[in-house]
Amino acid sequence: MNYNFLNKIDSPDDLKKLSEDELIVLCEEIRNFLIDSVSKTGGHLASSLGVVELSVALHYVLDTPKDKIVWDVGHQAYTHKIITGRRERFGTLRQYGGISGFLKRSESEYDSYGAGHASTALSAAYGIAVGRDKQNEDHRVVAVFGDGALTGGLCYEAINNIGSSGVPKFIAILNDNKMSISENVGAINKYLNNFAQTTLYNRFRRRVREGLERFPKIGKQMSFLARRIEEGARGILTSGALFEALGFDYIGPLDGHNLKELIKTLKNLKDCDHPVLLHITTIKGKGYAPAEAEPEGYHGVKPFCPDEGLVETGPKLFLFQDVFGKELARLGQMDKRVVGITAAMPSGTGITPFFDKFPDRSFDVGIAEEHSVIFAAGLAVKNMKPFVAIYSTFLQRAYDQIIHDVALQNLPVVFCIDRAGIVGEDGSTHQGSFDLSYLLHIPNMVVSSPKDGNELKDLMFTAYKYDKGPFAIRYPKSVAEPYDENKEPTELKLGSWEVMSEGKEVAILAVGPLVKTALESAKILENNGVFPEVVNARFIKPLDEEYLKNKFSRFSTVVTIEENSLIGGFGAYLDLSLQSLGIKVKRLAIGIPDKFVTHGKRDILLEEIGLNPKKIAERILVFSKEDNYKIIKIK
Numbered sequence: 001m002n003y004n005f006l007n008k009i010d011s012p013d014d015l016k017k018l019s020e021d022e023l024i025v026l027c028e029e030i031r032n033f034l035i036d037s038v039s040k041t042g043g044h045l046a047s048s049l050g051v052v053e054l055s056v057a058l059h060y061v062l063d064t065p066k067d068k069i070v071w072d073v074g075h076q077a078y079t080h081k082i083i084t085g086r087r088e089r090f091g092t093l094r095q096y097g098g099i100s101g102f103l104k105r106s107e108s109e110y111d112s113y114g115a116g117h118a119s120t121a122l123s124a125a126y127g128i129a130v131g132r133d134k135q136n137e138d139h140r141v142v143a144v145f146g147d148g149a150l151t152g153g154l155c156y157e158a159i160n161n162i163g164s165s166g167v168p169k170f171i172a173i174l175n176d177n178k179m180s181i182s183e184n185v186g187a188i189n190k191y192l193n194n195f196a197q198t199t200l201y202n203r204f205r206r207r208v209r210e211g212l213e214r215f216p217k218i219g220k221q222m223s224f225l226a227r228r229i230e231e232g233a234r235g236i237l238t239s240g241a242l243f244e245a246l247g248f249d250y251i252g253p254l255d256g257h258n259l260k261e262l263i264k265t266l267k268n269l270k271d272c273d274h275p276v277l278l279h280i281t282t283i284k285g286k287g288y289a290p291a292e293a294e295p296e297g298y299h300g301v302k303p304f305c306p307d308e309g310l311v312e313t314g315p316k317l318f319l320f321q322d323v324f325g326k327e328l329a330r331l332g333q334m335d336k337r338v339v340g341i342t343a344a345m346p347s348g349t350g351i352t353p354f355f356d357k358f359p360d361r362s363f364d365v366g367i368a369e370e371h372s373v374i375f376a377a378g379l380a381v382k383n384m385k386p387f388v389a390i391y392s393t394f395l396q397r398a399y400d401q402i403i404h405d406v407a408l409q410n411l412p413v414v415f416c417i418d419r420a421g422i423v424g425e426d427g428s429t430h431q432g433s434f435d436l437s438y439l440l441h442i443p444n445m446v447v448s449s450p451k452d453g454n455e456l457k458d459l460m461f462t463a464y465k466y467d468k469g470p471f472a473i474r475y476p477k478s479v480a481e482p483y484d485e486n487k488e489p490t491e492l493k494l495g496s497w498e499v500m501s502e503g504k505e506v507a508i509l510a511v512g513p514l515v516k517t518a519l520e521s522a523k524i525l526e527n528n529g530v531f532p533e534v535v536n537a538r539f540i541k542p543l544d545e546e547y548l549k550n551k552f553s554r555f556s557t558v559v560t561i562e563e564n565s566l567i568g569g570f571g572a573y574l575d576l577s578l579q580s581l582g583i584k585v586k587r588l589a590i591g592i593p594d595k596f597v598t599h600g601k602r603d604i605l606l607e608e609i610g611l612n613p614k615k616i617a618e619r620i621l622v623f624s625k626e627d628n629y630k631i632i633k634i635k
């Protein structure tokens with residue numbers, strides 16, 4: 001590949017040595033570089049391809065890192081990374097020890113704000129701008145956010161604040177590619193993209209001009225009047241009216257791939273004495289034909305061959321997401337009250353089979369996790385059966401709604417919590433480390449986790465049958481075999497655990513697919529003379545009290561293993577329950593330590609935090625031999 005210009009870009013200062021025509025060539029080189037590099041590492045390709053020109057124009061016009069650019073989510077900021085000194089390390093993207101797939105303040109002085117979750121950029125940028133003014137500093141602040149982000153309520157909370165503030169040197173750039181991960185949804189999306197209205201406005205403007213030309217003698221006065229009429233009409237007829245009404249100067253829509261136009265416009269806007277909203281339109285996947293044709297598929301990619309694009313290889317194994325989609329469709333077939341809800345993740349969560357079959361009971365609410373939960377609460381009030389499918393990390397947003405709207409009113413909403421546990425390459429913003437911690441302490445909540453696809457089927461059926469309150473099912477993105485599509489689901493007894501293999505002295509209670517890990521650890525332990533009992537703790541709340549009361553006395557050590565933060569997780573909950581039941585046993589809790597887990601291959605991360613079969617077995621061996629009940633004598 002020819003990277004004549006790119007090879008000389010080590011910081012934004014180097015951009016400034018190039019002419020605008022050379023910058024256009026540079027953008028081409030960056031695209032090739034992105035495709036080549038991401039095809040090896042995997043990553044968020046399509047969104048990044050869409051903002052190559054914008055990223056170059058911003059760093060060309062602004063004085064970064066003094067001027068601050070806040071990227072929403074950060075998945076689209078690969079060009080920003082490449083031109084701010086990370087070109088040579090770009091091949092380590094998302095790898096353990098390499099650079100992050102999102103922005104991180106600790107990674108570069110050019111990353112003025114870290115993210116991974118959507119719709120935060122406007123609030124953060126406004127905070128930075130107000131901080132700047134309070135400290136009498138002088139720099140510009142730019143927030144870049146997508147039309148998808150604009151489906152998230154946080155954006156409106158920020159706009160409400162910013163618009164009334166009149167904050168200077170503040171540019172909000174709406175990168176409108178009509179796509180969230182999937183096609184964007186909702187009324188604002190329609191409003192933004194209603195170019196028919198813009199056309200109407202243009203037609204109206206032409207008519208006003210033509211009309212006035214018939215009165216040449218009236219001259220200046222009339223042209224002033226014409227401008228006022230145009231402004232009024234623009235407010236009513238174009239997409240900017242909403243933002244203008246909320247206190248922003250609206251500019252656009254502008255072709256976000258026209259580098260020269262972008263540079264000219266940013267130069268004009270950069271020192272504006274009030275907030276400006278620049279609306280640009282871009283093509284997700286721009287410059288790589290397969291990604292332009294299928295932007296959703298290329299949103300986040302595994303390594304692939306650039307010449308062939310994404311091709312499925314190997315036999316298709318059922319993932320938990322596939323099982324979820326199939327089983328929800330089955331429940332939907334059984335009962336018209338079943339409703340499927342996603343917050344902008346139809347393909348990621350696997351809910352698509354239900355959406356395809358029952359479009360009138362399918363709701364993609366946009367990046368609006370909080371709303372999705374209250375919406376489900378309302379549906380449950382009307383005796384519907386809502387299933388809300390959300391990633392563990394994004395459900396953090398809806399903590400209050402789960403408590404205040406669902407659990408407090410004891411409404412039977414089913415939460416299907418995807419990407420629970422360590423997610424791997426997306427890293428610390430996306431790890432599903434906390435869902436047990438934020439759910440277990442909520443009264444009325446049933447919390448469960450299947451060890452495989454068949455059990456997910458049973459738990460979904462059990463949740464469907466359960467009408468006494470909220471029911472959560474958490475599972476990771478991993479293979480869910482065994483799964484028998486044709487098996488009839490079984491309703492499980494609430495709180496029932498399953499003994500996978502009987503043993504003595506040591507019991508290992510494992511959550512979800514860690515049951516398999518526990519069985520592997522047990523084999524290692526057996527070779528070392530320890531014969532543990534392995535239990536599938538498929539219900540984390542309620543616990544299996546019968547088992548606790550009747551079986552625990554057989555063990556000298558009870559180990560819990562979970563892919564959740566140890567603080568507030570299954571082990572911690574079990575300890576409290578044992579205390580209140582008056583059961584004393586030597587306890588070892590293995591889980592995610594009290595730290596943010598970085599990015600990298602799942603296997604490497606699990607090894608790092610001690611959650612693979614070998615590490616677990618080692619800890620159990622050492623622990624079961626220690627006497628940690630030393631009696632401290634008080635003098």
Ligand SMILES: Cc1ncc(C[n+]2csc(CCOP(=O)(O)OP(=O)(O)O)c2C)c(N)n1
Pocket residue numbers: 047072073075076116117118145146147148149150175177179180181284343344345367369394397
């Ligand atoms: C709170 C939250 N929910 C869901 C996601 C998953 N997600 C990542 S990017 C994205 C789409 C963003 O679309 P847009 O803002 O238009 O940016 P684009 O990718 O089009 O540039 C979604 C839904 C997220 N990052 N944060």
